Amino acid sequence: MAFLSSLFAVAEPKGFWINIIRAxxxxxxxxxxxxxxxxxxxxxxxxxxxxxTKFNSQHMSSINAKMQPELxxxxxxxxxxxxxxxxxxxxxYKRYYGKSQIGSCLITLAVMGLNLLIFFTxxxxxxxxxxxxxxxxxxxxxxxxxxxxxxxxxxxxxxxISLEDKKELFLDYKNLSFVxxxxxxxxxxxxxxxxxxxxxxxIIYTSPYKDDFSEKVNNPEIEDGEASEQVIRSNENIxxxxxxxxxxxxxGEEVGSKDIVLGYEKVTNDxxxxxxxxxxxxxxxxxxxxxxxxxxxxxTQEKFLWIQNIWIADSPLNKSIVSFSTLKNxxxxxxxxxxxxxxxNAFMPGLKAERNRTxxxxxxxxxxxxxxxxxxxxxxxxxxxxxxxxNIPSTPQAGGKWMQIFLPVMLGxxxxxxxxxxxxxxxxxxxxxxxxxxxxxxxxxxVIGKKNKRKKDKVIEVDYSRKF
Numbered sequence: 001m002a003f004l005s006s007l008f009a010v011a012e013p014k015g016f017w018i019n020i021i022r023a024x025x026x027x028x029x030x031x032x033x034x035x036x037x038x039x040x041x042x043x044x045x046x047x048x049x050x051x052x053t054k055f056n057s058q059h060m061s062s063i064n065a066k067m068q069p070e071l072x073x074x075x076x077x078x079x080x081x082x083x084x085x086x087x088x089x090x091x092x093y094k095r096y097y098g099k100s101q102i103g104s105c106l107i108t109l110a111v112m113g114l115n116l117l118i119f120f121t122x123x124x125x126x127x128x129x130x131x132x133x134x135x136x137x138x139x140x141x142x143x144x145x146x147x148x149x150x151x152x153x154x155x156x157x158x159x160x161i162s163l164e165d166k167k168e169l170f171l172d173y174k175n176l177s178f179v180x181x182x183x184x185x186x187x188x189x190x191x192x193x194x195x196x197x198x199x200x201x202x203i204i205y206t207s208p209y210k211d212d213f214s215e216k217v218n219n220p221e222i223e224d225g226e227a228s229e230q231v232i233r234s235n236e237n238i239x240x241x242x243x244x245x246x247x248x249x250x251x252g253e254e255v256g257s258k259d260i261v262l263g264y265e266k267v268t269n270d271x272x273x274x275x276x277x278x279x280x281x282x283x284x285x286x287x288x289x290x291x292x293x294x295x296x297x298x299x300t301q302e303k304f305l306w307i308q309n310i311w312i313a314d315s316p317l318n319k320s321i322v323s324f325s326t327l328k329n330x331x332x333x334x335x336x337x338x339x340x341x342x343x344x345n346a347f348m349p350g351l352k353a354e355r356n357r358t359x360x361x362x363x364x365x366x367x368x369x370x371x372x373x374x375x376x377x378x379x380x381x382x383x384x385x386x387x388x389x390x391n392i393p394s395t396p397q398a399g400g401k402w403m404q405i406f407l408p409v410m411l412g413x414x415x416x417x418x419x420x421x422x423x424x425x426x427x428x429x430x431x432x433x434x435x436x437x438x439x440x441x442x443x444x445x446x447v448i449g450k451k452n453k454r455k456k457d458k459v460i461e462v463d464y465s466r467k468f
Contacts, residue, residue, distance in 0.1 A: 012132055013125065015125055016121070017125040020038060021034050022034075031421065032304040032421065035421055035425050039428040039432065040432055043433060047432075047436045051444060053107065053111045055447065067092060067093075070092060071089065071092060074088050122425065123414070127419065127422070130330075131331070133302070134322055137301070141293055141296050141347070142347075144178075145347045146213060147189045147207070149285070150207060151178065151207040152191065153241060155191055158205070167260075170262050171263045174287075175193055176191065176194075177194070177288060177292070178291075186209070187211075188207065189207055190205065191206075192204065213234040213235075214231065214232060214233050214237070216229050216230070216231050216232075217230050217232060233337055235337040235340060236339075239339050245285055246346065247259060247282070256280055259281060260281035261278045261281075262280065264277060264278055290350045293351050294354050297351055297355055301320070301355075306360060307359060307360050308320030308357045309322075309420075310420045311420070312420065313359070313415070313416060314359065314360030314363060315360055318358075319352075319358065320356060324340075324348070362416070364423040368411050368423065368426050372407055372411055373408055374434055376404050376407075376408075378434065378437050379437060386445065
């Protein structure tokens with residue numbers, strides 16, 4: 001919607017990843033499925049790059065395994081001569097590694113940097129999209145609600161319809177609805193009544209749909225002999241409509257004194273006495289408008305499986321409908337017009353009563369941590385099994401244990417505090433990587449095996465008899 005860019009600091013996102021996701025969304029017709037398919041494609045392509053890092057890792061592990069017996073001998077021989085031991089170790093490293101260690105480190109750093117670049121740029125793009133979706137969904141509901149009040153106001157201001165007919169129509173508010181239509185001529189909103197006799201719907205009154213309620217009016221005060229022009233902002237006119245049809249009452253003021261009474265219904269009070277209960281226009285209109293608000297929410301809300309709102313975190317601490325403070329933080333504290341919270345409170349409490357649900361149960365967070373740990377255990381199991389068959393003692397890598405803790409925790413934190421769409425991206429990526437892991441390791445070992453067959457076995461003998 002065009003008016004969003006003028007009202008919100010959060011404009012419709014653009015960028016490399018957003019454009020690609022939109023292309024996938026055009027095919028899948030679903031944002032979450034678009035993210036899943038995009039992630040699968042990224043991980044399949046990334047699998048080719050990742051195989052290179054695994055090859056380097058396996059190659060270095062193979063060199064370590066071959067070098068380990070000689071290194072142990074050096075440590076035993078020069079245990080009391082640290083300086084000599086250091087010199088001999090450096091010579092040994094140089095003989096086995098040569099320049100391959102530097103090249104391996106550079107490849108690993110380059111791949112790690114590229115991986116982080118993809119992770120954080122996609123993270124930033126989806127965060128921006130989350131803010132945009134939350135604000136635009138709210139704005140859509142807000143303007144639908146305001147247009148419901150506007151078409152009602154136009155109907156009640158019409159001189160062509162008698163007051164009694166107006167009251168009679170809204171007295172049957174259970175069969176009233178607001179219908180929004182869009183065609184080549186533009187967008188309209190209609191007040192529609194369903195007949196009790198034949199269930200046929202009849203359009204009672206139609207008004208143009210307003211994307212913006214702001215207007216320019218002439219100020220009656222004269223300045224320098226000319227009438228000045230005054231701008232009434234959108235929210236001011238919406239607040240006028242709300243105050244007109246949902247009047248507020250001061251303490252001690254009789255409720256209903258400012259409202260239009262449509263008719264009366266017989267009710268029995270607490271004492272068992274039957275009395276006439278007034279039916280106010282405000283109650284009837286709120287009922288009809290709220291049904292439109294709920295319908296709009298259902299059409300625009302993006303769910304996935306157990307997640308009620310994919311644009312906030314999968315957590316029982318979150319509700320599917322964001323609070324005003326959350327909405328304000330997403331949009332920007334200084335970007336709302338005056339009285340935005342009053343407008344929010346005019347229809348959101350009713351919507352929350354109908355549709356506010358727990359947004360999730362930490363399922364994505366748990367799955368991400370579990371799959372990440374599983375992937376690490378698969379690597380460990382494969383290497384232990386391979387080394388066990390070859391009678392090669394496994395050599396733990398520096399920082400390996402810390403990485404087994406840090407990586408799952410980091411991914412879990414991202415899933416816990418940020419939107420569910422990004423958590424789905426991380427989970428899908430971890431699942432695909434886990435599926436590819438064993439085939440990748442087997443392929444790397446096969447390549448290394450073929451490479452070693454082409455070389456002649458060389459036994460490197462080192463003279464340790466030299467004394468210093």
